[in-house]
Each structure stands twice: as C-alpha cells, then as structure tokens.
Amino acid sequence: MKQVFHEITLKTKGQGFYDFTKKTLDWLNKQEIKNGILNxxxxxxxxxxVIQENADPDVLHDLxxxxxxLVPMDNKLYKHTTEGKDDMPAHIKSVLTNNQLTLxxxxxxxxxxxxxxxxxxEHRLEQHTRTxxxxxxxx
Amino acid sequence: MKQVFHEITLKTKGQGFYDFTKKTLDWLNKQEIKNGILNxxxxxxxxxxVIQENADPDVLHDLxxxxxxLVPMDNKLYKHTTEGKDDMPAHIKSVLTNNQLTLxxxxxxxxxxxxxxxxxxEHRLEQHTRTxxxxxxxx
Amino acid sequence: MKQVFHEITLKTKGQGFYDFTKKTLDWLNKQEIKNGILNxxxxxxxxxxVIQENADPDVLHDLxxxxxxLVPMDNKLYKHTTEGKDDMPAHIKSVLTNNQLTLxxxxxxxxxxxxxxxxxxEHRLEQHTRTxxxxxxxx
Numbered sequence: 001m002k003q004v005f006h007e008i009t010l011k012t013k014g015q016g017f018y019d020f021t022k023k024t025l026d027w028l029n030k031q032e033i034k035n036g037i038l039n040x041x042x043x044x045x046x047x048x049x050v051i052q053e054n055a056d057p058d059v060l061h062d063l064x065x066x067x068x069x070l071v072p073m074d075n076k077l078y079k080h081t082t083e084g085k086d087d088m089p090a091h092i093k094s095v096l097t098n099n100q101l102t103l104x105x106x107x108x109x110x111x112x113x114x115x116x117x118x119x120x121x122e123h124r125l126e127q128h129t130r131t132x133x134x135x136x137x138x139x
Numbered sequence: 140m141k142q143v144f145h146e147i148t149l150k151t152k153g154q155g156f157y158d159f160t161k162k163t164l165d166w167l168n169k170q171e172i173k174n175g176i177l178n179x180x181x182x183x184x185x186x187x188x189v190i191q192e193n194a195d196p197d198v199l200h201d202l203x204x205x206x207x208x209l210v211p212m213d214n215k216l217y218k219h220t221t222e223g224k225d226d227m228p229a230h231i232k233s234v235l236t237n238n239q240l241t242l243x244x245x246x247x248x249x250x251x252x253x254x255x256x257x258x259x260x261e262h263r264l265e266q267h268t269r270t271x272x273x274x275x276x277x278x
Numbered sequence: 279m280k281q282v283f284h285e286i287t288l289k290t291k292g293q294g295f296y297d298f299t300k301k302t303l304d305w306l307n308k309q310e311i312k313n314g315i316l317n318x319x320x321x322x323x324x325x326x327x328v329i330q331e332n333a334d335p336d337v338l339h340d341l342x343x344x345x346x347x348l349v350p351m352d353n354k355l356y357k358h359t360t361e362g363k364d365d366m367p368a369h370i371k372s373v374l375t376n377n378q379l380t381l382x383x384x385x386x387x388x389x390x391x392x393x394x395x396x397x398x399x400e401h402r403l404e405q406h407t408r409t410x411x412x413x414x415x416x417x
Contacts, residue, residue: 001279001417003313003314003416003417005313005382005384037315039315039380039381039382041381041382041389042391043389043390043391043392043394044391044393044394045329045330045331045391045393045394070348071344077340077344078336078340079336079339079340080334080336080337080339080340082334088337088340091330091331091337091340091341092340092341092344094330095328095330095341095375096374096375098376099329099379099394100379100380100381102380131391133382133389135315135382135384135389137313137314137315137416
C-alpha cells in the first residue's frame with residue numbers, strides 16, 4: 001500500500017463557490033496509485049467542501065443565495081459576534097455542508113459523475129487562504 | 140490489500156427515501172474481505188445518501204416533508220429553472236445532506252447501528268435511474 | 279496494512295455539543311500506525327458528529343440555537359411523535375449534519391486545523407449513552 005499527502009491552497013475573495021477539481025486532478029494524474037481512496041479535508045470551520053453541478057453557473061448562484069437567506073448575517077441572532085457579522089453564519093453553513101470528501105479512484109480515474117465538480121464553499125466576506133489536505137492511499 | 144468495485148443501480152419514482160441496505164449487504168456478503176472500508180458515492184447532484192432510522196416509516200415521511208418545506212419548489216426563488224421547478228431544490232437538498240458514505244467492515248459485518256438503514260434520498264419528481272458506486276478495500 | 283477497531287462511549291445529558299477530541303487522541307497516540315485513515319461512525323440516528331471551532335464556546339451555543347429554531351420541537355409538525363417531541367427533530371438534525379467523519383493521520387498526527395475539534399452533537403433532551411466506532415487503518 002502506498003500513501004501520498006498533498007496540500008492544495010486556495011485564495012478566496014468573498015462568499016461563493018471555488019472549483020478546485022482541476023487542481024486535484026492535475027496532482028492526482030501525477031501519482032502512481034491505480035486504485036485507492038482520496039480523502040480531502042478542509043482545515044477550517046468557516047468554509048466547506050461541496051460536490052455539485054459544474055454545468056449551469058446559476059446553480060451555484062442559487063445555492064449561495066439559499067444559504068444566505070437560511071443563515072442571516074444579523075448580529076442580533078448570535079452571541080458570537082466579535083469576528084464580524086459573517087463569522088457565526090459561516091460556522092453554521094459549515095456544519096450544514098461538509099468538512100471533507102472521501103472519493104474513490106478506479107483505474108487511475110477519480111470516480112465522479114459527469115456533472116459533478118469539487119468546490120470550496122467560502123462563507124466569509126473578506127479574502128482568505130484556505131488549505132485543503134489531500135491524502136491518497138491505495139496501490 | 141484487496142480492492143473491489145461495484146455499482147448498485149436504483150430506479151426511483153419521485154421524491155422520497157429508497158432503502159438500499161439489503162442490496163449493499165447482499166453484495167458485501169459475497170466478498171472475501173474480512174475487515175475494511177466501504178466507500179459509497181452517488182454520482183449525481185440531485186439525489187443524495189442518508190443513514191436513517193429503519194423502524195418507523197413516519198420518520199421518513201416527516202424527513203421528506205421537512206425538506207420539502209425548507210427548500211420550496213417555487214421558480215420565483217431561483218435563477219436555475221430550465222430543468223423544472225424541482226431541479227434547483229434538488230441541488231440544494233443534495234448539498235444539505237450527503238454525496239457519500241464511508242462505512243467500516245469488522246469481522247465481515249457492516250458496522251451500522253441497530254436502527255440504521257442506508258437510503259437514497261431522491262429529490263426529483265420524475266423517474267430516474269441512480270448509480271451508487273461501491274468501493275470496498277481491506278483484507 | 280494494519281487495522282484497529284475501537285469504541286468510544288459518551289454519556290450525554292441533553293442537547294448540545296460534547297467534545298471527544300481528547301478521547302480520540304488519547305487512544306490514537308497509543309497505536310502503532312504512522313500514516314493512515316481514521317473512520318469514525320456514530321451508530322445512532324438522533325445524534326450526530328461535527329467538526330467545529332474549539333475556541334469560543336459561544337459558537338457552540340449559537341449553533342445549538344440555530345438548529346433549535348430551524349427544526350422546531352412541535353408535535354403538530356410531525357407524524358412521528360410517539361418517542362417524544364424531541365425525537366423527530368433529532369432525526370432531522372442528524373440528516374442535516376453528519377453520521378461520520380473520515381480523517382487522515384500523517385506522521386502519527388491527526389490532521390485537524392488549529393481551531394478544529396471533534397464534537398458529538400446530541401439532539402435528544404434526556405440522558406443517552408452514545409457509541410462512536412473508531413476504525414483506524416494504515417501502516
């Protein structure tokens with residue numbers, strides 16, 4: 001069994017979806033593992049990981065808008081307000097989505113559906129640098 | 140280490156929960172791996188995977204109803220409307236739940252709680268054929 | 279490849295977050311596996327697993343409060359009411375969060391961000407004993 005670790009860093013500029021599928025595939029294609037598991041974790045609690053449709057950008061717009069309305073940026077609703085009006089909603093959105101993705105590799109191909117892309121879902125308003133740990137193991 | 144890949148196909152007939160626990164176990168019981176990991180991914184972005192109570196069917200009814208009210212099928216709320224009033228809500232429900240399940244096998248037994256079943260949660264109104272990739276690895 | 283199984287049992291006293299990071303790390307530090315995967319599953323459908331900020335306790339307060347308002351304990355909203363007003367909301371909150379966490383271990387260190395802790399999110403009002411299966415495999 002082989003194991004390889006890697007980090008992908010993304011600079012985000014406000015709330016929304018950041019497609020990192022290509023970055024992950026570019027790295028994956030250089031690895032020697034034919035079949036195995038890729039475990040991706042985001043090492044932050046105010047941004048998250050989502051697999052979603054990569055075809056119509058309106059889907060991502062509507063997703064962002066839905067979460068914006070579901071979890072209002074209104075300091076009166078929260079006790080944790082010291083880090084800005086967007087921080088507590090960011091933690092809540094993080095819990096409602098995912099910290100991690102566990103994907104399968106078969107015959108050197110990442111098993112994703114035709115319309116599936118890998119996205120970082122940024123919940124903060126300001127610029128952030130986000131680290132996504134990649135852990136590949138298999139044979 | 141051994142690795143085995145498998146696909147389970149489910150035909151869905153409208154929104155709701157489809158129990159695939161037996162299909163997964165029937166396949167798993169034929170495999171030679173004693174201890175390991177089973178990674179299940181749904182290769183679609185408008186249906187999802189959920190572990191929930193398999194005892195009282197009212198639980199599944201109430202779950203479906205809760206998500207129906209939380210994410211209304213109302214085209215006025217969304218920009219992405221070309222695929223029908225149920226498509227954008229389907230993507231949102233998919234993000235609120237899971238694309239994947241990573242389960243452990245110990246002594247040839249899938250580690251689930253007494254009341255836990257594996258469900259496909261279909262979010263579209265029409266009939267669909269859904270593919271669930273199964274990837275088992277261990278020894 | 280080595281595989282080790284372990285169970286962590288937590289006694290909960292009502293709704294809220296229970297940090298089990300230390301229990302997991304204490305066990306992990308005794309294992310001989312240097313690099314690998316830790317798969318944690320909660321074997322219940324009315325409590326869940328969450329990775330969240332371990333710094334300001336107000337974050338956990340606001341999270342609990344958000345889910346309490348999003349999923350009301352009001353029997354009129356549900357058909358499944360025989361197990362108490364908190365049971366159906368517990369199942370819904372479980373689906374909105376996670377049954378499981380899949381984490382990476384690199385050089386004997388669990389890969390978590392600086393501010394990330396592992397929490398059981400209890401959704402029931404009464405005392406419960408919750409079992410978290412831990413499955414470590416690697417080399």
